[in-house]
Structure formats: C-alpha cells, structure tokens
Amino acid sequence: MNDVIIVGAGFAGSVIACELAKIGKKVLVIEKREQIGGNMYEYRDTNGIPIHKYGPHIFHTNNEEVFKYLQNFAEFFKYEHRVLGKIDGELVPIPFNFTSLEKLFSKEKAITIKNKLLSKYDKDTKISILDLINDEDEVIKEFGQYVYEKVFIHYTAKQWEIPVEKVDSSVINRVPVMLGYDDRYFQDTYQYMPKNGFTEIFKNMLKSENITVELKQDAVNRIKIDIDSNKIFLDNKEFQGTLVYTGAIDEILGYKFGELPYRSINLVFEQYQSNEYQPVAVVNYPNEEKFTRITEFKHFYPMDKELREKNKTTILKEYPIMYNRKDPKNLTPYYVITNNDNIKRYEQYKNSVKDIKNLFFCGRLAEYKYYNMDTVIERALQVVKKIENNWEEK
Ligand SMILES: Cc1cc2nc3c(=O)[nH]c(=O)nc-3n(C[C@H](O)[C@H](O)[C@H](O)COP(=O)(O)OP(=O)(O)OC[C@H]3O[C@@H](n4cnc5c(N)ncnc54)[C@H](O)[C@@H]3O)c2cc1C
Known part of the structure; x- marks a missing residue:
C-alpha cells in the first residue's frame, strides 16, 4: 500500500519522492514518458554526444542551500555559460556588452557610446534596455533603441508570436546590457553542470527501496480527482493517501474551466x-x-577531451510554436503564457480543489508558473514541509 502517489518524475516530483521516502513513506511515482528526469532528461545519441532531449539546461543559482542539496545526488563542475548572438552577420556576446558594441560600431562611435554610458552608470553593472531607451541623452537613447531592435523585438516576436506592443514592459525591463566586458550569460554565484549529466541526479533521487517508479503511465487514465466529493481515485478505488501532482492542472481536472495555453518548441x-x-x-x-537559437551540446563538457576532439557533433535548432495538445506530433507544453486571463483561469482550477486536504500541486505545469531548476527544487522542498505538517495535524 502506497502512502504517497506522485505524478511526474521531473525535479518537482523527484525531490518530493526522495524526501518522503527518506522518512519511510512508501511512494509510487507515475510518469507518462519513457524516462525519468522531466525536461532535464539527458542521454547520449548515436553520435555519442550527450543531448538535452527537451532543450538546453544550465544550472545556475544564488541559493547556496539548493546547490548543496543537489550535490547529494551528483558531482558537479564549474561551468560558466556564454552565449553569442548573430547580429548583422557578426557573432557577438549576449547579453550585449562592450565587446558586442566594439564589434558592431565604428571605433570612434563605440568610444563615444562607452564614455557616455560610463559617465552615467557604474562600470561592470547590468542595466535594463528600458532605462537606456528612456535616457534623455540622445546617444544613449539611440544605442538603447539599437539593442532593442537587434536583440529583443524580433526574437520576442518569434518566441511569443505577439506584436511587440503587447509585450509587458516588465519583460523588456529584464533585457540587460552589460556595461563592461563580462560575457557570462548569468552572474549567479553558483554556475555548475553535473559531471555525468542531469539524468544521474534523478536516478539517485529515485533509487530508494521505498520508491516505485512506473513509466509510460499517463495519470489521466488512472487518477480521478472528484471535486464534488473532494475525493481522489486511483484505478477506480478511493485513494486516501497523499497525492502530489506535477502534471498540468487543467488536464487532470478535465479542462473544466478551459485550457491553459502554453508555448512549445x-x-x-x-x-x-x-x-x-x-x-x-x-x-x-x-x-x-x-x-x-542553436545549441551545440559538446560545449557543455569543455573538460572532456575525447568528446571535444570527436569528429562528430550534434546541434539543436529551436522553432517556437503554439502548444496544441491535439496535434499528432504531440508537442510538449514548455512556457506558460502569463496574462491576466490565464492567471484567473489557473486560480479557478486551484480554488476548485482547495478543500481536498490530501492533494498537493507542485511544479511548472501544476502551478502554471515558470520555474528555473533552482526555484522548483526550493518549491518542492517547501511542499515536503507542507505535506509533513498536514500529516502532523491529522
Ligand atoms: C526550453 C527550456 C529551457 C530551460 N532551461 C533552463 C535552464 O537553463 N536552467 C534552469 O534552471 N531552468 C531551465 N528551464 C526550466 C526547467 O525546465 C524547469 O525548472 C523544470 O522543468 C521544472 O520541473 P518540473 O518537475 O516542474 O517539470 P518537468 O520537468 O516538466 O516534469 C514534469 C513531469 O511530469 C510528467 N507528467 C506530466 N503530466 C503527466 C501525466 N498526466 N501523467 C504522468 N506524468 C506526467 C512529465 O512527463 C514530466 O516528466 C528551462 C525550461 C525550458 C522549457
């Protein structure tokens, strides 16, 4: 008899399974894919190249606790991610920095812009393009508009398929320019990658004898959440243990209030x-x-000489597209589309199950929220505490 059922073997599900198994609970993990790891699943392809099957993933955080926690499951190496962008035929650092500026502008113009920027802002800081565009100095303003046009507008139109005027200013505000030569994509304190790939982390999280993992099992076919009786059913029998759901909340509740939309790739x-x-x-x-964007995976392992020198390589091109669950290609829901209507709809789903005390939602699909790896791990550890408190109250 299982004490806990967890749907989904990504970070949300695996962290919770691991922690509850540690305190002796019998946990059943139901995963619809052929493999564990959720969107972090990594494997070697026929070229012998380690591939991130669901798009490139880089671990970065300022949360020391989360990084320490992850080190229980794998060995990590320091990896500082660097991204280039193809602009006017040149490959330049992204976020746009002084090297990008010098590559794309004449020497004199680049000096003028740099001097203007440094007379106003601190060197080696990141500044939002929104601030640059709104600056009263014509040179800075024009430079801000250049970066906005070359780095942001068309990329955003591709990514979200919406006209630029509909993009929330908070999104534009997050697009930075680095006032210096630091060309790292992230400035977080901890930037690491797992030495043997991401999948190993999940194998170790789920290896307890208290955990059973059933793959290729769609929870929708086995679990029913009845919001009239506030009961949960597994294989048509009432389940009185704890259910942790990390799949899509609208799907398991039968799209009762309509679909929550996603962008896919x-x-x-x-x-x-x-x-x-x-x-x-x-x-x-x-x-x-x-x-x-194009990802070439072998660069994620710069210390692996054999891989680096191999005369084979694998790349990934990402074409953003709208998620359509009825599409026979069965694309994956990737990015939530946060706007007022969608948030309201998500709240309707959440409120409809609030009285089911043995039901917990966690993760990017269940909470209709974008999480990075570090934040979803932090969230999963909070949910573990909530579940334990719930048991204590009984
Ligand atoms: C393209 C892309 C790139 C990203 N890059 C980064 C990055 O570089 N760094 C970073 O920190 N974060 C990155 N992220 C975010 C990261 O992927 C998430 O933090 C993480 O996926 C969240 O884990 P999760 O467990 O909530 O979801 P998931 O990893 O999606 O796991 C959910 C699991 O539930 C399973 N499931 C769903 N429905 C059912 C069902 N009905 N029955 C059974 N199983 C089900 C799914 O198959 C899946 O395995 C990226 C996200 C995307 C989309």
Missing part, C-alpha cells in the same frame, strides 16, 4: 561529421532566421 536535432559547428554552446538568432 519544435526541436530539430542535426548530426554533423565535423569537430565543431559553432564556437560556444548556444548561439542566439534574434533576427532573420525562423529558429531562435
């Missing part, structure tokens, strides 16, 4: 008989091309 992998396709792991294509 058509992921196109290409294999090449060559040593290297591009100089860094990720190159962004903000403008002309239909794809948004």
